[in-house]
Amino acid sequence: MIAPVVAVDRQGPDPLHKQIYDGFRTAIVLGNLRPGQRVPSSRSLGEELKISRLPVLNAYGQLTAEGYFESRTGAGTFVSESLPESLTICKQTPPPAASISSGPRPIARRSLLLPEYQRPLWAGGWGAFSLHQPAFDHFPFPIWSGLLMRHSRSPRWGAIHNVDPLGSETFRQAICDYLRTARAVRCEPGQVMVVSGSQHALEISARVLLGKGSAIWMEEPGYWLARKVFSGAGCRMVPVPVDEEGLMVSAGIKRCPAARAVYVTPSHQYPLGATMSAARRMQLLNWAQSAGSWIIEDDYDSEYRFESAPISSLQGLDGNERVIYIGTFSKVLFPSLRLGYLVIPRDLVGHFSAVRSAMDIFPPYLYQEAITDFMREGHFARHIRKMRLLYGERRTALVDSLRERLGAKVKVHGAQAGMHLAITLPEGFSDLEVANRAAGKGLWLWPLSPSYLGKSPRQGLILGFGNTAVEEMPRAVSQLRAMLER
Amino acid sequence: MIAPVVAVDRQGPDPLHKQIYDGFRTAIVLGNLRPGQRVPSSRSLGEELKISRLPVLNAYGQLTAEGYFESRTGAGTFVSESLPESLTICKQTPPPAASISSGPRPIARRSLLLPEYQRPLWAGGWGAFSLHQPAFDHFPFPIWSGLLMRHSRSPRWGAIHNVDPLGSETFRQAICDYLRTARAVRCEPGQVMVVSGSQHALEISARVLLGKGSAIWMEEPGYWLARKVFSGAGCRMVPVPVDEEGLMVSAGIKRCPAARAVYVTPSHQYPLGATMSAARRMQLLNWAQSAGSWIIEDDYDSEYRFESAPISSLQGLDGNERVIYIGTFSKVLFPSLRLGYLVIPRDLVGHFSAVRSAMDIFPPYLYQEAITDFMREGHFARHIRKMRLLYGERRTALVDSLRERLGAKVKVHGAQAGMHLAITLPEGFSDLEVANRAAGKGLWLWPLSPSYLGKSPRQGLILGFGNTAVEEMPRAVSQLRAMLER
Numbered sequence: 001m002i003a004p005v006v007a008v009d010r011q012g013p014d015p016l017h018k019q020i021y022d023g024f025r026t027a028i029v030l031g032n033l034r035p036g037q038r039v040p041s042s043r044s045l046g047e048e049l050k051i052s053r054l055p056v057l058n059a060y061g062q063l064t065a066e067g068y069f070e071s072r073t074g075a076g077t078f079v080s081e082s083l084p085e086s087l088t089i090c091k092q093t094p095p096p097a098a099s100i101s102s103g104p105r106p107i108a109r110r111s112l113l114l115p116e117y118q119r120p121l122w123a124g125g126w127g128a129f130s131l132h133q134p135a136f137d138h139f140p141f142p143i144w145s146g147l148l149m150r151h152s153r154s155p156r157w158g159a160i161h162n163v164d165p166l167g168s169e170t171f172r173q174a175i176c177d178y179l180r181t182a183r184a185v186r187c188e189p190g191q192v193m194v195v196s197g198s199q200h201a202l203e204i205s206a207r208v209l210l211g212k213g214s215a216i217w218m219e220e221p222g223y224w225l226a227r228k229v230f231s232g233a234g235c236r237m238v239p240v241p242v243d244e245e246g247l248m249v250s251a252g253i254k255r256c257p258a259a260r261a262v263y264v265t266p267s268h269q270y271p272l273g274a275t276m277s278a279a280r281r282m283q284l285l286n287w288a289q290s291a292g293s294w295i296i297e298d299d300y301d302s303e304y305r306f307e308s309a310p311i312s313s314l315q316g317l318d319g320n321e322r323v324i325y326i327g328t329f330s331k332v333l334f335p336s337l338r339l340g341y342l343v344i345p346r347d348l349v350g351h352f353s354a355v356r357s358a359m360d361i362f363p364p365y366l367y368q369e370a371i372t373d374f375m376r377e378g379h380f381a382r383h384i385r386k387m388r389l390l391y392g393e394r395r396t397a398l399v400d401s402l403r404e405r406l407g408a409k410v411k412v413h414g415a416q417a418g419m420h421l422a423i424t425l426p427e428g429f430s431d432l433e434v435a436n437r438a439a440g441k442g443l444w445l446w447p448l449s450p451s452y453l454g455k456s457p458r459q460g461l462i463l464g465f466g467n468t469a470v471e472e473m474p475r476a477v478s479q480l481r482a483m484l485e486r
Numbered sequence: 487m488i489a490p491v492v493a494v495d496r497q498g499p500d501p502l503h504k505q506i507y508d509g510f511r512t513a514i515v516l517g518n519l520r521p522g523q524r525v526p527s528s529r530s531l532g533e534e535l536k537i538s539r540l541p542v543l544n545a546y547g548q549l550t551a552e553g554y555f556e557s558r559t560g561a562g563t564f565v566s567e568s569l570p571e572s573l574t575i576c577k578q579t580p581p582p583a584a585s586i587s588s589g590p591r592p593i594a595r596r597s598l599l600l601p602e603y604q605r606p607l608w609a610g611g612w613g614a615f616s617l618h619q620p621a622f623d624h625f626p627f628p629i630w631s632g633l634l635m636r637h638s639r640s641p642r643w644g645a646i647h648n649v650d651p652l653g654s655e656t657f658r659q660a661i662c663d664y665l666r667t668a669r670a671v672r673c674e675p676g677q678v679m680v681v682s683g684s685q686h687a688l689e690i691s692a693r694v695l696l697g698k699g700s701a702i703w704m705e706e707p708g709y710w711l712a713r714k715v716f717s718g719a720g721c722r723m724v725p726v727p728v729d730e731e732g733l734m735v736s737a738g739i740k741r742c743p744a745a746r747a748v749y750v751t752p753s754h755q756y757p758l759g760a761t762m763s764a765a766r767r768m769q770l771l772n773w774a775q776s777a778g779s780w781i782i783e784d785d786y787d788s789e790y791r792f793e794s795a796p797i798s799s800l801q802g803l804d805g806n807e808r809v810i811y812i813g814t815f816s817k818v819l820f821p822s823l824r825l826g827y828l829v830i831p832r833d834l835v836g837h838f839s840a841v842r843s844a845m846d847i848f849p850p851y852l853y854q855e856a857i858t859d860f861m862r863e864g865h866f867a868r869h870i871r872k873m874r875l876l877y878g879e880r881r882t883a884l885v886d887s888l889r890e891r892l893g894a895k896v897k898v899h900g901a902q903a904g905m906h907l908a909i910t911l912p913e914g915f916s917d918l919e920v921a922n923r924a925a926g927k928g929l930w931l932w933p934l935s936p937s938y939l940g941k942s943p944r945q946g947l948i949l950g951f952g953n954t955a956v957e958e959m960p961r962a963v964s965q966l967r968a969m970l971e972r
Contacts, residue, residue: 002667004667007798100832104778105831107694110693111841116836116840117836117842133647145638155627161612161619165603177520178488180513181488181519182490182491195846196850197847199844199846207596209593209594229844289589292589312491320586320589321586334646335649336646336851338848345591346586351603354597355718358715359685359845360685361711362824363824364682364850364853366634366823
């Protein structure tokens, strides 16, 4: 049991038992010790405070007599469940945060660039259509937990001592092997940095590459969480429209030819789902080289293509090391793992490492060890293959249900890959209104319009299908239809 | 097995087998497929590419005939270990990073505030005197790994779905219970944010509170990793000297009365080890309230006091919510866990959450679940008690050995708490020179002088004793003496 902070001073004016009594009384009044909480035995507190047991016994006696403590036979001494009312009131009503006292409370100007955090209503829960949700119940948790066991019961000392800001060397080697083969990424382990997800990768990239006022092309519509990073960094975000071939590079060149960087999701454009064509990829790489710009390639959802073979990454097509490549384990494993990686142009590794080291020093060891084995022993490839089939079926079930139950009312976008698709709504609908209303009924629909930077966004919904079984799809789509009927 | 990216286009000018042949050849030439790497069977590649097996067989035959592939009976097909030399040369010598092509490669000005990452020589390994190393071999790994197993084999869905930027509610409740009791911190779970260590906590605090040019008091000497955060944020760091009572508050007031914040390590000042006196604590709190400033309290090493009872935190003495309280699990568990927490003034929770959410969204679930149980089931308190005894013994052994073998040559500082102490060296020694020389012999001594912001720092060494057994101490100190004799 944790001993409470009780200051005793042998040279103090008060006798020790009085000091102990006061210490406990104050802790209870301030709410540091709470009703029902156990306190140490008089013997162990005496040891802790390096004093004899007698004054402790004395103080405990008085605290019990006055109703602060109660002893339960065989169980020990506790703070009373029924404390004098005056105390309880004081404890239960701390002054509200708004009343925090006088005096200036200045915060940084750049922190005002981000609005105070508030979770949108429609992001409140999970279930059919929730975004970014893999099929948790198909993940091989027993295998996974066996690997965690292997590396936590008797850890490799080299792993537990590793403090490299890039992460574990063996893990980075496994990531390289995977990326070279599956994504044609050109990399060596010395360029790979293990981070806690793609958001962290974006944050580090922005810190190294972008300053206040730096212009960056953003896909329009695009990924709202990426926008948080760039707006928090004070960048000037230039919306560049997307079509069925992905980012419209010539529109970008027209609007802002000298942007410092571009943020792009070429495998499965978020949220509309286009795959960037080979021609656009070459055009983007050529522009970046001639403009001296950086390409931040967020290659999420590259694992799950349903119709065609995957297209190699932008990074692999680039001969000038202008691409910062970002990947995540959130889709293949699960998001609450918080693990992803960056592939960094070689001349920037020292800068990326400096920023990472200042930000959170290095990544935790255990997941790195476990995923290395998960990859090396074939579980990773096997799970991807299995999930590609599963998500393909769920996708088909959703598209069929939408056609059947909503027909011409909605248009489906981007169902060729990944774990979500988008639908656009007919004239007259407000997606925010639909999403908020649906959230009230426990149906989590993400509105499309907040994905737009510019005015007059399209109205639509982004529907996740990763964690919804084929047989549940018709019922879920009926619920969705009900939301669109009212 | 992961299938390589091979683009096939049924409408293309080349026949499929030629496209597959070209795809593999290019992947091998670029080094995306490496000698000895297994390739998928012709059947499974055909399935992956959604084409018949015939053109795949055809291409594999040609690649084998030309020496790119080799088949091993019963084991499958592999990229040849012995590739034509011209290829091998091309693959093994990528152009050096320095030769990366023409064109501007601009990075952010603020990223130049941090020098490119390079690990100091003396931080290169672990062993006697290494800093920040708990007694790994005394950590109850079997219990710990059992808890990880419990929460990874069949995870609680609420935990795996949690995306709160503050972290898991039950974990925050457990942290509150601990902090209220052990550190007299006044907090509710809604003010606690789970982060990946104290460095991450500092980074988030700096983002919210400090802008370019904001003045911040820094302990002199002080914690070099904290300096990285504040210099990366463009702050003006004001060195404020420390004495045996900790930070000399009046010196700070004289040098910079209107600083925006102060960074302080009151439990065990880093690196000299003083505990801040009650008088100085009150003086600091009064200054902060009258100047409208923030106190960033890094309460590391509060768990391990050897002589006296712990003193309650600054946060607990503060009636004006001006303290940002930072704690870590790195010392009680181990650093490569990457887990710590912030206690945030209530009016700032929305800003801290916004910054955290933009930075890396939310913390990973598994450790939070496991440590909650580790705390609730008493392992945490038990381990702290055990380690307090152990580190106390190691501390005494080190101090005794230093007296015996180095005598009046060195002065010992800050041995009353924590897992390290500092020694100052007599006139004429350069601690950097000693540390670099020792590193050459595999002895990891951290020099004191880099802990100073100002000129003419004291020369000394910071000696960790957490991970060195009592019986190893005399030999380690003899090694240290040898370093000081040359």
